Amino acid sequence: MANDFSLDPRVKALYRFENNLDDGKGGNHLTDHNTVGFTSADKKEGSYAADFEKDSAEWGSRPDSQLDAGFPLKSGDATRKIAVCFWIKPESYISPGYLVAKYDTNGRRSLAIVRDYAWLKLYCGYNNGDSAETIDTGYQINNGEWYHVGVSLDGVNRTAYIRVFRASNSAVTEYFKTFANPLHVEDADFTIGARHDGNASYCHDGLLDEVVVFNELLTAKEIDAIRSGAYSYPM
Numbered sequence: 001m002a003n004d005f006s007l008d009p010r011v012k013a014l015y016r017f018e019n020n021l022d023d024g025k026g027g028n029h030l031t032d033h034n035t036v037g038f039t040s041a042d043k044k045e046g047s048y049a050a051d052f053e054k055d056s057a058e059w060g061s062r063p064d065s066q067l068d069a070g071f072p073l074k075s076g077d078a079t080r081k082i083a084v085c086f087w088i089k090p091e092s093y094i095s096p097g098y099l100v101a102k103y104d105t106n107g108r109r110s111l112a113i114v115r116d117y118a119w120l121k122l123y124c125g126y127n128n129g130d131s132a133e134t135i136d137t138g139y140q141i142n143n144g145e146w147y148h149v150g151v152s153l154d155g156v157n158r159t160a161y162i163r164v165f166r167a168s169n170s171a172v173t174e175y176f177k178t179f180a181n182p183l184h185v186e187d188a189d190f191t192i193g194a195r196h197d198g199n200a201s202y203c204h205d206g207l208l209d210e211v212v213v214f215n216e217l218l219t220a221k222e223i224d225a226i227r228s229g230a231y232s233y234p235m
Helices: 220-228
Strands: 013-014 030-033 037-038 049-052 057-064 082-092 094-104 108-117 120-127 132-141 147-154 159-166 171-178 190-192 206-212
Touching: 013 220, 082 094, 082 108, 082 220, 094 120, 094 206, 108 147, 120 147, 120 159, 132 159, 132 171, 147 220, 159 220
Parallel strands: none
Antiparallel strands: 013 206, 030 057, 037 049, 049 206, 057 190, 082 147, 082 206, 094 108, 094 190, 108 120, 120 132, 147 159, 159 171
């Protein structure tokens, strides 16, 4: 089975990592920094997964000004809704390792999905991008295991829903979180595998597969369908 995002207008980017960092839904192709690797031996969707090596500072990025219209958290986005789903299999513990982000610590903080050592967290920018509020799920993503992560965040109403599937035992854990400050939208690059500045100390180390980005919130049913490869629109 394979997900079909072709008819869903809410999907603004789809990275299947089929030997490249291209967007399979729109025009948000990523610039490849330091030659991200791809593996066919260990993947969750399609023929390849992306293999990011922290020691080589491998990551992908796209400037805010080049993101498609309607891309979530693009500069000027008043709706401030975003959902991201992805598969992850880390290889080492980073504190923190940036997974999917639109986040520059130089006063342009919007949102970062990170793995801080093992713990899954969100950094939510506020105070004109000068500060960040941390949402700590308390969930540990272990090295050498596949997990599917779904994050659905409403930056205006200050709510986040996080759903994690652990492939080794099929356990599902979900979190409903409320944060104190409305999410700030900034013009930092959209990045996978690092934050805006590409600092090698905070690059992700390990595999990622099928990163899909929505400009609307997702339900648990939709996240589970994406994870199982049974998603189509409308559901």
